Amino acid sequence: MGGNRSFKCYHAVMEEALGSWRQDGRVSLWRYRKARKMHDGWHFSADEEACVCLIKLLDILCGATEPAYRTLSVTHPQKVGADRIFGDHDLQLEVPAKLRLGNDLDGTGSIGLSNDVFVMPLRPVDISNLSEAVRDVSVDHADFGLSFGTSDTLVRFWWWPKKR
Numbered sequence: 531m532g533g534n535r536s537f538k539c540y541h542a543v544m545e546e547a548l549g550s551w552r553q554d555g556r557v558s559l560w561r562y563r564k565a566r567k568m569h570d571g572w573h574f575s576a577d578e579e580a581c582v583c584l585i586k587l588l589d590i591l592c593g594a595t596e597p598a599y600r601t602l603s604v605t606h607p608q609k610v611g612a613d614r615i616f617g618d619h620d621l622q623l624e625v626p627a628k629l630r631l632g633n634d635l636d637g638t639g640s641i642g643l644s645n646d647v648f649v650m651p652l653r654p655v656d657i658s659n660l661s662e663a664v665r666d667v668s669v670d671h672a673d674f675g676l677s678f679g680t681s682d683t684l685v686r687f688w689w690w691p692k693k694r
Contacts, residue, residue, distance in 0.1 A: 546599050547590045555580025556605040556690075558612040559629050559648055563622040571675060571684030574667075575612040578690070581668035584631075588661040591633045592654065599632025601647065611636070611691040631656065634679070641679040650678060663687050 557576045562569045576584060587600055588623040606625050613623055626648040632639075639651025652660060656678045663676055663685075672689040 535587055548594065548600065551587055551590060551600060552583075553580070553600075553602050554583040554608065557584070557602055557629060558605050558607040558610065558625075559621045560607045560613055560625045562613075562619075569621065571686055573607070573613070573686045573688060574663075575607070575615070575672075575690050576664065576667055576686040578668055581664050585661055585666045585668075587631060588657050588664070591631065591652065592657045592661075594633050595635075597633060597635060599630055599651075602629045602631065604628075604629055604648075614686060615688045615691060633661075637680065639679065641681055641683040652678065 555577045557574070557580045559574050561572045564587075591598055591600075604626055605612075607623065613619075613621075624643075626646055628642055628647040628683060630647050630649045632649075632651050634651035634653050634656070637653045639649075641650050642648070650656075659676055660678065663674075666672060666674075667687050667689060670689040672687045675684050675686040677684050
């Protein structure tokens with residue numbers, strides 16, 4: 531009986547942590563239309579405040595024993611120059627309005643764009659990899675790509691533009 535009570539208590543704490551989580555900072559996510567091979571996939575950048583906030587969210591999702599997610603606002607990369615980190619270009623962008631991060635407990639979720647929301651159901655290994663990538667972005671260690679989920683969706687990580 532005591533084990534069931536501690537599970538309920540843990541579940542309530544996780545629900546409270548998820549329910550009280552709020553986005554801080556700015557996250558940019560985009561892809562280039564008709565991109566050359568070197569620019570294919572999705573691109574991600576976040577300011578320092580958002581990185582701290584995202585790491586907390588990923589910790590919550592990692593510990594959740596039930597399906598859980600949060601939806602974040604996305605800052606258009608052109609507003610902060612995130613899409614021009616590697617230089618000027620004339621490429622058109624596709625930018626979702628929102629980013630939805632969630633745990634994918636059974637590993638069957640599909641990562642991709644759905645109704646102007648970039649949905650990322652993350653397996654435990656994906657949560658760990660994304661958390662490490664966000665930590666790297668927070669200290670300006672970027673310019674790398676990772677695949678997430680069973681669809682091998684590539685996300686490239688970039689440092690946040692200086693003085694933005």
